[in-house]
Amino acid sequence: MITAQAVVYSQHGEPKDVLKTQTYEIDDENLASNQIVVKTLGAPVNPSDINQIQGVYPSKPEKTTELGTSEPSAPCGNEGLFEVIKVGSGVSDFKVGDWAIPANVNFGTWRTHALASEEQFIQVPNPEQSKTRGKPNGLTINQGATISVNPLTAYLMLTHYVKLIPGKDWFIQNGGNSAVGKYAIQISKLLGFNSLSVIRDRPNLDELVSELKALGADQVITEEQNASKEFGATIKSWVKETGGEIKLALNCIGGKNSTGIARKLANNGLMLTYGGMSFQPVILPTSLHIFKNITSSGFWVTQLLKNNEDLKKSTLNQIVDWYEDGKLRDAKSIETKFEAGGEKQLHELYIEGVTNSSKGKQLITF
DSSP: OEEEEEEEESSOSOHHHHOEEEEEEEOTTSOOTTEEEEEEEEEEEOHHHHHHHHTOSSSOOOOBSTTOOSSOBEEOOSOOEEEEEEEOTTOOSOOTTOEEEESSSOSOOSBSEEEEEGGGEEEEOOHHHHHHTTOSOOOOHHHHHTOTTHHHHHHHHHHSSOOOOTTTOEEEESOTTSHHHHHHHHHHHHHTOEEEEEEOOOTTHHHHHHHHHHHTOSEEEEHHHHHOTTTHHHHHHHHHHHTOOEEEEEESSBHHHHHHHHHTOOTTOEEEEOOOTTOBOOOOOHHHHHHHOOEEEEOOHHHHHTTOHHHHHHHHHHHHHHHHTTOOOOOOOEEEEOOTTSSSOHHHHHHHHHHTGGGSOEEEEO
């Protein structure tokens, strides 16, 4: 028997008020033929995880008593990296030592171990397997544990809706220094697209611009420049130099910022909204709809990939290849290691992770 721990909640509310650590047993000696046992290598704190606990996210895990709780409870966490430690007699897709990520959201990744069917996981190469295939790099725990949301979001927004012509066309994005923004900059460079990123003005502006340019950003502007009609001529000159158009806008801010990037779009352009950090509505002038035929649409990676396993696997394979070849840099996380029997229980570490999320992505490693 394996003694496992999971962070669960039975009622929605603020994480500090409703999370607890549940201890349960996994019978690893009597597996069904299609079952696997995994141990967790790392699981991050994402905004969607926090919103699920609060009860304000559209997708929620089912509450059950399967983990031995006295009342129906749900395990927390949507992203994570696991190592397979036991397999059932009929398992064909995994062997002991393989790395795996959940095939779908709502699995409950904030735990030390899990018992699942092989269909609930997707295999990703461990470092030794990457080395055997002749790759210069293997996945890090941070890369594997955070691969399902931010890099996939960036890649799919850039490729799934609008055909950008390499070497010519542009996309514009706000939140250029966010995790998704940094992935979009790198991926667009790998695919040959031109990027225009909007960031907030700040004391270390030049330092941040240099950082984004080092990732492959073509042009970086401030929110003030994004809102300036006069600066629009400069942007038009950049686009004219490549002979393309700004066909795609990626919005994670909302408010006037989103209006500004939408105005830069060419006729028939598309703005995808995947976040709303300003908590302000997206407002587009009527003229953009009538005279430029601009489309504004939402993007939710969970919904897009929910019933398209092939798209998820092909996208994951591309991201993994870029990581292995050293062509893609991950967004670093602030890592905290969980020690069983240590001073802090597992749910206490995750509550601290939620509290510290404003300082950067938090990753609990095991």
